[in-house]
Each structure stands twice: as structure tokens, then as C-alpha cells.
Amino acid sequence: MEPKQHLYLVDGSAYIFRAYHRLPPLTDPEGTPVGAVYGYTTMLWKLAEDLNKADGPTHLAVILDKGAISFRNAIYEHYKANRPPPPEDLVPQFPLIRDATRAFSLPCIEEEGFEADDLIASYARAAAARGWDVTIVSSDKDLMQLVGQTPGEGEIDMLDTMKNQRLHVPDVIEKFGVPPEKVGDVLALMGDSVDNVPGVFGVGPKTASKLIQDYGDLESALAAAPEMKKSKLQERLIEQADMARLSKVLVTLKEDCALPIPIDDFRLGAIPPDPLAAFLARHGFTSLLKRLDIGAGSPAAATRLHPARPVTAGAGPAEGAARQPLPEMPALDYEAYECVQTLDALDRWIERAFTARLVAVDTETSALDAMRADLCGVSLALGPNQACYIPLGHGGSDMFAEKPEQVPLADALARLKPLLESDAVLKVGQNIKYDINVLARHGIAVAPVDDTMIVSFCLDAGRSVDGIGGGHGMDELSERHLEHKPLAFKDICGTGKKAIPFGEVPLDRATRYAAEDADVTWRLHALLRPRLPDEGGTRIYERVDRPLIPVVARMERNGIKVDRDRLAHLSGQFAEAMAALESEIHAMAGQEFTIGSPKQLGDILFDKLGYKGGRKGKSGQYSTDQAILEGLAAQGAEVATKVLEWRQLTKLRSTYTEALQAAINPLTGRVHTSYSLVGAQTGRLSSTDPNLQNIPIRTEIGRQIRDCFVAEPGHVLLSADYSQIELRLAAHMADVPPLKQAFANGEDIHARTAMEMFGHVDRDTRGRAKTINFAILYGISRWGLAGRLGVEADEAQAMIDRYFDRFPGIQRYIVSTLETVRERGYSETLFGRKTWFPRIHSKTQHERQGSERAAINAPIQGTSADIIKRAMARMDPALAEAGLGHVRMLLQVHDELVFELPEGDVAAASPVIERIMAEAALPAVRLDVPLGVEIGSGLSWGAAH
DNA sequence: ATTGTCACG
DNA sequence: ACGTACGTGACAATT
Numbered sequence: 001m002e003p004k005q006h007l008y009l010v011d012g013s014a015y016i017f018r019a020y021h022r023l024p025p026l027t028d029p030e031g032t033p034v035g036a037v038y039g040y041t042t043m044l045w046k047l048a049e050d051l052n053k054a055d056g057p058t059h060l061a062v063i064l065d066k067g068a069i070s071f072r073n074a075i076y077e078h079y080k081a082n083r084p085p086p087p088e089d090l091v092p093q094f095p096l097i098r099d100a101t102r103a104f105s106l107p108c109i110e111e112e113g114f115e116a117d118d119l120i121a122s123y124a125r126a127a128a129a130r131g132w133d134v135t136i137v138s139s140d141k142d143l144m145q146l147v148g149q150t151p152g153e154g155e156i157d158m159l160d161t162m163k164n165q166r167l168h169v170p171d172v173i174e175k176f177g178v179p180p181e182k183v184g185d186v187l188a189l190m191g192d193s194v195d196n197v198p199g200v201f202g203v204g205p206k207t208a209s210k211l212i213q214d215y216g217d218l219e220s221a222l223a224a225a226p227e228m229k230k231s232k233l234q235e236r237l238i239e240q241a242d243m244a245r246l247s248k249v250l251v252t253l254k255e256d257c258a259l260p261i262p263i264d265d266f267r268l269g270a271i272p273p274d275p276l277a278a279f280l281a282r283h284g285f286t287s288l289l290k291r292l293d294i295g296a297g298s299p300a301a302a303t304r305l306h307p308a309r310p311v312t313a314g315a316g317p318a319e320g321a322a323r324q325p326l327p328e329m330p331a332l333d334y335e336a337y338e339c340v341q342t343l344d345a346l347d348r349w350i351e352r353a354f355t356a357r358l359v360a361v362d363t364e365t366s367a368l369d370a371m372r373a374d375l376c377g378v379s380l381a382l383g384p385n386q387a388c389y390i391p392l393g394h395g396g397s398d399m400f401a402e403k404p405e406q407v408p409l410a411d412a413l414a415r416l417k418p419l420l421e422s423d424a425v426l427k428v429g430q431n432i433k434y435d436i437n438v439l440a441r442h443g444i445a446v447a448p449v450d451d452t453m454i455v456s457f458c459l460d461a462g463r464s465v466d467g468i469g470g471g472h473g474m475d476e477l478s479e480r481h482l483e484h485k486p487l488a489f490k491d492i493c494g495t496g497k498k499a500i501p502f503g504e505v506p507l508d509r510a511t512r513y514a515a516e517d518a519d520v521t522w523r524l525h526a527l528l529r530p531r532l533p534d535e536g537g538t539r540i541y542e543r544v545d546r547p548l549i550p551v552v553a554r555m556e557r558n559g560i561k562v563d564r565d566r567l568a569h570l571s572g573q574f575a576e577a578m579a580a581l582e583s584e585i586h587a588m589a590g591q592e593f594t595i596g597s598p599k600q601l602g603d604i605l606f607d608k609l610g611y612k613g614g615r616k617g618k619s620g621q622y623s624t625d626q627a628i629l630e631g632l633a634a635q636g637a638e639v640a641t642k643v644l645e646w647r648q649l650t651k652l653r654s655t656y657t658e659a660l661q662a663a664i665n666p667l668t669g670r671v672h673t674s675y676s677l678v679g680a681q682t683g684r685l686s687s688t689d690p691n692l693q694n695i696p697i698r699t700e701i702g703r704q705i706r707d708c709f710v711a712e713p714g715h716v717l718l719s720a721d722y723s724q725i726e727l728r729l730a731a732h733m734a735d736v737p738p739l740k741q742a743f744a745n746g747e748d749i750h751a752r753t754a755m756e757m758f759g760h761v762d763r764d765t766r767g768r769a770k771t772i773n774f775a776i777l778y779g780i781s782r783w784g785l786a787g788r789l790g791v792e793a794d795e796a797q798a799m800i801d802r803y804f805d806r807f808p809g810i811q812r813y814i815v816s817t818l819e820t821v822r823e824r825g826y827s828e829t830l831f832g833r834k835t836w837f838p839r840i841h842s843k844t845q846h847e848r849q850g851s852e853r854a855a856i857n858a859p860i861q862g863t864s865a866d867i868i869k870r871a872m873a874r875m876d877p878a879l880a881e882a883g884l885g886h887v888r889m890l891l892q893v894h895d896e897l898v899f900e901l902p903e904g905d906v907a908a909a910s911p912v913i914e915r916i917m918a919e920a921a922l923p924a925v926r927l928d929v930p931l932g933v934e935i936g937s938g939l940s941w942g943a944a945h
Numbered sequence: 946a947t948t949g950t951c952a953c954g
Numbered sequence: 955a956c957g958t959a960c961g962t963g964a965c966a967a968t969t
Contacts, residue, residue, distance in 0.1 A: 694953035778959035857960040
């Protein structure tokens with residue numbers, strides 16, 4: 001049995017007139033008269049206070065008149081013609097009623113051609129027919145026709161908030177002498193001078209009521225008139241029978257209007273305080289504002305957090321959950337989608353979205369790069385199958401070509417902007433950072449947002465095995481959670497040479513594809529988002545990853561400047577050197593071959609030239625990787641040295657000097673990478689297109705590429721990086737006193753390790769100690785360490801044993817971490833980020849051990865990622881507060897942040913950046929070790945180190 | 946599409 | 955019998 005629903009319908013237009021006459025002529029700080037608005041606002045406030053009561057409304061909407069003309073004017077041209085124009089200082093208050101309603105995040109309905117009464121009647125009947133109770137908040141006598149209860153349906157009553165009276169059937173009978181269904185007949189006879197309903201002249205309330213009581217209804221009374229005793233009344237009843245009939249039509253409410261917004265959308269949720277506070281502040285309603293801040297008795301009191309939840313297939317409303325069970329989601333229906341091609345249709349969707357307070361959004365573009373792609377359209381979803389596509393850039397760029405009917409881009413964006421920027425409406429996306437950036441380029445700052453991809457990541461990171469079954473892409477999520485395979489992009493646009501841009505796809509197919517994406521996103525959100533609190537994902541999602549979305553989006557839009565000429569120059573140098581090496585290598589090999597082919601190279605080196613190196617891999621191919629070639633070089637094989645040099649140059653040239661030039665965005669002149677927030681299982685970011693997290697630094701020749709990343713004239717690049725952050729975290733997490741102490745004292749940690757391990761420090765022992773330290777972080781194996789150090793496995797084992805001995809805590813950490821991962825299936829960072837290890841119990845030793853090493857590393861690497869993410873999220877506000885709002889954060893490279901700022905601001909910005917990074921774990925986690933931050937600046941990235 | 950190699954933290 | 959450090963992404967050759 002469905003819990004009882006209770007719909008409140010507020011007659012907003014009628015209310016404002018009453019409020020106007022009852023309240024003093026207040027004006028707001030801008031001088032706008034707001035007396036009536038204030039009255040209206042307090043009325044909404046009072047209603048909102050009932051929101052959490054057991055017998056209060058579950059659904060609510062405000063209904064307004066739109067325009068002065070309705071269908072009744074077509075029937076009777078004098079209808080409402082007597083109305084005096086509204087007072088001058090009331091006129092500017094009409095639009096504010098809508099603003100006030102929006103400020104409460106309540107739906108606001110108005111429909112051209114119908115009066116508020118008709119919409120109220122239609123909604124009331126529709127809701128009652130579903131068994132809902134309905135309260136009409138009004139004192140309009142016309143609406144009293146609706147009061148009562150049809151058997152099997154819900155009850156309709158009225159509420160007069162000014163008199164604080166509820167009106168039921170007996171009250172109507174008392175007022176009119178007839179039951180509600182006869183009220184229309186009474187009204188028809190008596191007429192209404194205000195609305196200019198003629199009625200029968202000389203018949204007032206008393207007479208009208210008496211006539212209907214005596215004869216049953218209007219027609220019977222009119223029919224009986226000739227037999228009545230002669231009187232003025234009888235004469236007029238006969239004479240004006242038609243006027244009475246016309247009046248009946250005028251006072252009869254139209255109860256079957258199309259409902260512009262489904263009733264389900266009126267579902268109440270918590271009222272977000274921010275938009276309300278902004279409204280109250282703007283209009284100087286300080287006493288209400290104070291009550292809101294205090295929280296006592298305010299409508300937002302019960303739920304100060306963001307309401308962030310869907311409306312119908314709810315993801316667990318804060319306080320209304322018990323009332324509405326989660327309905328089954330209907331199967332996906334492509335026919336249900338709407339292609340929005342007119343401004344009116346668009347407005348309707350936007351209004352509905354405001355009402356729903358949660359909308360899934362997806363943008364379609366001409367390409368994958370958010371910083372270059374053109375907008376083709378936007379899709380919205382408000383519930384399962386309630387989705388639309390708004391084409392905006394279809395039909396190609398040819399100005400003269402015939403294009404499908406579309407809302408002009410600028411108009412559509414102007415309408416979408418308030419919705420997409422509204423604090424009160426949560427925008428849900430799958431990888432919404434992309435949409436944020438596309439729309440940011442059109443001047444829309446999308447916020448607040450939720451991201452299904454990131455929700456999935458916070459729940460299920462690492463769940464995939466070999467990339468199968470645990471990814472966070474939409475198609476994959478849809479198949480996994482919705483058992484639905486969405487239309488494939490390539491089936492819509494084709495693939496390869498035959499591919500067409502999305503803007504060329506016919507609208508019907510585009511609508512199916514695009515609206516489906518929004519629909520699926522909405523459904524995924526409804527399914528996944530409620531899992532966060534149940535599965536311990538809320539903390540990391542709400543406190544770390546979600547706040548990072550707009551931050552990373554802005555970094556991507558900032559981009560970084562690269563010196564194209566310098567890159568081109570380097571490229572040329574590399575090419576020359578490569579050509580020289582190539583001929584030398586060919587000469588040494590005694591033949592020409594493709595040096596870049598490991599297969600050919602292996603055959604030349606090992607078969608033709610006879611070097612020793614051995615086969616490797618199931619392919620039966622010779623391995624020619626760096627370690628092997630270095631081995632050969634050590635034996636005196638000069639070819640190997642040349643090949644290594646050649647390889648380095650080709651790598652640098654193709655991956656960096658050439659690719660980076662191509663990556664310069666022609667619109668901005670800068671390089672904009674794309675960060676993935678779900679790219680690394682540990683919680684690290686990853687960078688693509690281009691990858692700016694692997695720019696060379698280790699070799700001199702590679703460093704020249706870093707010098708090509710430059711600041712704008714008058715500016716510098718500032719690089720701030722955590723020093724040894726993972727080792728510091730290991731010292732804390734494993735609780736290793738000597739390591740903690742060394743960090744507290746600011747010692748050279750590798751030297752300290754060398755001292756502990758070997759009893760003395762020199763270049764060799766420090767280098768070996770460094771290797772061992774990293775080995776620990778990565779989950780050590782005797783063979784791995786042996787290979788790295790060039791010693792036998794048992795010697796490596798002896799060193800590991802000694803390390804465990806000198807640094808007590810490390811072994812305990814490893815054992816207990818593995819124990820928990822084996823037991824629970826996941827590891828956790830200090831901030832609660834989970835990484836799953838589905839193969840921790842694998843029967844294959846190799847797989848199992850691989851998982852074990854990753855499981856030892858994940859909490860450390862992941863905690864480091866959490867910390868820098870927290871620093872990033874706090875950085876812009878901190879800089880702004882210090883008057884450094886123009887300092888731009890450009891890049892993140894795992895333990896490093898790169899900024900661009902005017903040269904003169906380095907001294908002011910450095911301590912702010914340093915502090916935010918060093919204190920990023922606080923207050924959630926108090927580390928036993930300090931977080932060291934090193935800062936440098938210069939004209940290029942290379943110079944900033 | 947997969948493999949080998951190598952750039953980064 | 956295997957094949958070793960954790961986490962990534964891009965390119966070129968090869969399938």
C-alpha cells in the first residue's frame with residue numbers, strides 16, 4: 001500500500017493581492033517595493049515549516065496567473081474587464097513572486113491561456129484521482145467548488161493561511177447553503193462584480209443559494225422560472241437565463257488542463273539554504289535571514305546539507321524516505337524522448353528541472369577535446385525515460401545550407417544558464433568535467449555537480465580484472481547496473497573514414513542517442529549515489545573527489561604555454577642527431593634495417609652480430625629493452641650504446657617535441673591536458689592528450705623539453721612539490737620511530753637509511769639505500785631488489801631482513817595490510833579511499849603476489865593522492881583570500897603543483913601555497929611527520945625546479 | 946588491437 | 955614453468 005501523499009497547491013496570484021493590502025509599503029535596499037513579496041515570503045515560510053510534519057505536504061506547487069487573457073475572454077469579452085489595473089507599486093512585485101518561489105526551491109506553474117484556478121482544479125482532480133489528499137492554499141470562493149471527496153479518491157480541502165483556517169465540506173455548505181458541487185450554480189446566479197461575471201441582476205448570495213437549494217441546480221431553477229409566482233425575480237430569471245448559463249460557463253473551472261509538469265515532480269525535499277539566503281539578503285528581509293542562519297524553526301533547519309537527490313526514483317530523500325518506496329525503474333523507452341526545437345518547449349523542460357532540483361546533463365560536441373570541440377546539443381534527464389535532447393549545432397557549418405529547426409544557440413544558452421548555475425539544482429553528469437569545460441567556454445559556470453563516473457570510482461576502484469568488468473565508463477556502468485546496452489557512438493556516427501560529426505546526425509537518431517545518455521546517467525545516479533553512505537564512500541567522495549571536479553576543470557582550461565619555436569628547434573636537432581646515429585648503426589650492423597623494430601633489432605644484435613642476450617617472452621622474440629642494451633654496452637658493444645641514444649631521441653622527438661607542438665590549442669595558444677579523476681586505481685590523477693605528467697626531467701637532454709614550458713611575459717612558473725611524501729607517509733602509517741624522527745629532524749632520509757643499513761654513508765650506500773626505500777614502498781620481493789641492486793637474491797633477502805630490523809613497524813604494516821585486504825577485499829587510505837584487489841586470493845601465484853605488492857603500495861600512494869587533492873581543492877580559495885586570485889594553478893604531477901603568476905607575486909604566493917600543501921591532511925588526519933614542501937620559480941618549468 | 950619500449954611520480 | 959617493485963600514457967611496429 002502506497003503511503004499517503006498530500007499535495008499542496010498554492011494560489012500565488014490571489015495571495016499577493018491580499019498580502020499587498022495587509023502589509024505596509026516596504027521597499028528593499030534597491031528601492032523596489034516588496035511589501036506584498038514579504039507577505040508572500042512569510043506565507044511560504046510558514047508552509048515550509050510544516051514540511052517535516054507527519055501530516056504536512058509531501059508535494060507542493062505554486063500556481064500563478066500568466067497574462068490577463070484566458071480562454072474565458074473568448075467566451076465573454078467583458079470577462080474581468082472591470083478589474084482596476086493593479087496598483088503601481090504592486091506591478092514590480094509580480095515577477096518577484098516567482099523569484100521568491102524559486103528561492104524556496106519550490107515549483108512554480110503558470111500556463112498561457114489558463115487561469116491559476118483552472119490549473120489548480122486540474123492538478124487537484126488529477127492528484128485526488130490517484131488517491132492523494134489535496135490542500136488548496138487559497139480563499140478564492142470559486143475554488144470551493146473543488147472541496148470534498150469522491151469515493152475511492154483522495155480528499156480535497158482548502159487552507160487560508162491568513163486566517164489559519166481549514167475548510168471542508170460543512171464549511172462550504174455553511175457559506176453557500178449548498179454542497180461544493182452546487183457552488184458553481186450559485187455563483188452563476190449571483191455573478192461576480194470583480195471578475196465581471198454578469199449572473200442574474202438582482203440575485204445575490206442569499207437568493208442564489210435559496211434557488212439552488214429549492215430547485216436542485218441552475219437548469220432546474222431556470223426551467224421552473226415560468227411557474228414561479230410573478231415577481232421582479234421571476235422576470236429576470238426568464239429574461240437573463242442565457243446570462244446565467246454564460247456565467248455558469250465562466251465560473252466553472254476547467255478541470256482537464258494538460259498538466260505542464262507531472263505531479264510527481266512536485267515532491268518536496270529539503271530546502272537548500274543558500275539560494276533562499278541570497279534572496280532574503282537581496283530584498284532586505286533581515287529578520288527571516290537571521291532565522292535562517294540560526295536554523296531554529298527555519299524551513300531549512302532539518303536539512304542543511306545539500307538535498308542532492310532525485311525526485312521520483314529517489315536516492316533516499318533525507319526526511320521523506322519513509323513515505324515513498326523506491327519504485328522500479330521502467331524499461332528504457334526511446335519513444336519517450338523529446339527533441340526540443342522551440343523556446344517554449346525548452347522553457348518547459350527548464351521549469352521542470354528547477355522543480356525536480358536534480359537534472360542529468362550531457363553535452364554532445366563535434367569532437368572529444370573539450371577545449372576545441374563545438375557544441376552540438378545538450379540533453380537533460382529528469383527521471384527514467386524523462387529525457388530530451390536540445391539540438392543546437394546540427395546541420396553543419398554551411399551558413400546557407402538547410403538546417404533542421406533548432407532553438408538559436410544564444411537563446412538556448414541564455415535560458416539554460418540560470419538552471420545550470422543554480423545552487424538549488426544538482427547537475428548530474430557522467431564525467432561532468434567535460435561538460436563543465438564545454439559550457440564554461442560558452443560562459444556558463446555549471447554548479448553544483450555530481451558525477452556518476454566518480455561515484456562509481458569511489459565505490460568500485462580496482463574491481464576490474466584486466467580492465468574487464470569494473471570500469472567506470474557509462475556504457476560499462478549501464479550494462480553492469482542497469483542491464484542495458486546503450487546505443488554505441490560508432491553506430492550513430494560511424495567509424496573510420498565514414499565517420500560523420502555528431503552535428504550531421506539526423507535529429508531523430510541524435511535525440512535517441514543523446515537523451516539516452518542523460519537518461520542512463522540519471523538512472524545510474526539513482527542507483528549508485530545511495531550506495532556511498534552504505535559502503536563508506538561518502539567521505540572520500542564528498543570531501544576529496546567531488547570538490548576537485550571544478551578545480552581540475554579550471555586547471556584544464558587554464559592550460560600552459562609552450563614555446564613552439566623552441567620545440568621546433570629541438571625537434572630539428574634531435575632529427576639531425578638521429579639521422580647521424582642511424583647511419584652509424586646501419587654501418588655497424590652491415591645492413592639497413594628498421595631500428596625501431598624490436599624484432600629486427602633483436603635479430604641483428606643477437607643473430608647477425610652474435611651478442612649474448614637470450615630469448616625472452618612467449619613471442620619467442622629477443623628482448624631489446626634498456627636493461628639488456630645497457631648490459632651489451634657494458635660488454636663493449638658500441639651499437640647498443642648508439643641504439644640507446646637513438647631510442648632516447650626518437651622517444652623525445654615523437655612523444656614530446658613533435659606532439660606538443662600539435663597539442664597547442666589554436667584558440668588559446670596554450671596546451672590543455674585532460675586529467676582523468678578515475679585513471680589510477682590508487683586515486684591518483686592521470687593525464688592524457690597530451691600526458692603532461694611524464695615530461696622528461698631525469699636526463700639533461702630531456703630537461704630541455706621542460707624548458708619549453710614557459711610563463712607569459714611578466715610572469716613566472718612556480719613549482720611546489722612534496723618532498724619524499726610517500727616515504728613520510730610510510731613512516732607515519734607503519735609507525736617507524738627512526739624514520740619519523742629523521743623526518744622530524746629534517747635529515748637526508750636516504751643517507752639516514754644508508755647509515756642504518758650499512759653503518760656509513762657514501763654515494764654508493766646512499767644510492768642503494770634509496771633503492772631499498774623505494775622497494776619498500778612498492779612491496780618488496782627479494783628477486784626484484786636483487787635485480788635492481790645487482791646482487792644475488794639471498795643477499796637481497798638479507799638486506800630486507802636488516803631493513804625490517806632497523807625500521808620496526810614496516811614488517812608489521814605489510815603483514816597487517818595484507819591481512820585486512822585478504823579479509824575485506826580492499827585496502828584503505830588514511831582518508832578512507834578504498835581500492836579493491838579482486839585477485840588477492842588468486843590461485844596463480846604470480847597474480848596473487850602482484851596483487852599483494854599493489855595492496856601494500858596502494859594505501860601509501862593513495863593517501864599521498866588524497867593529500868594533494870585536498871590541497872588543490874583549498875588552493876584557489878586560499879589564494880583569493882590572500883588577494884592572489886590571479887595566481888593560476890596549471891598542472892599537477894602527483895606530488896607537484898605548477899602555478900603561473902606575475903613575477904612580483906612569488907614572495908606573497910609562496911607561503912600561501914606552502915602552507916596549504918603542508919597542512920592539507922589537517923584536520924582530518926594528524927600526521928606524525930611534517931609534510932615538506934619545496935618551492936622554486938623561474939621563466940620556464942625547467943627553471944622552476 | 947596488441948606488444949614493446951620508455952617518459953614520469 | 956613462470957617472472958618479478960607500485961602507479962600511469964604515448965608512440966611505433968606489428969598483428
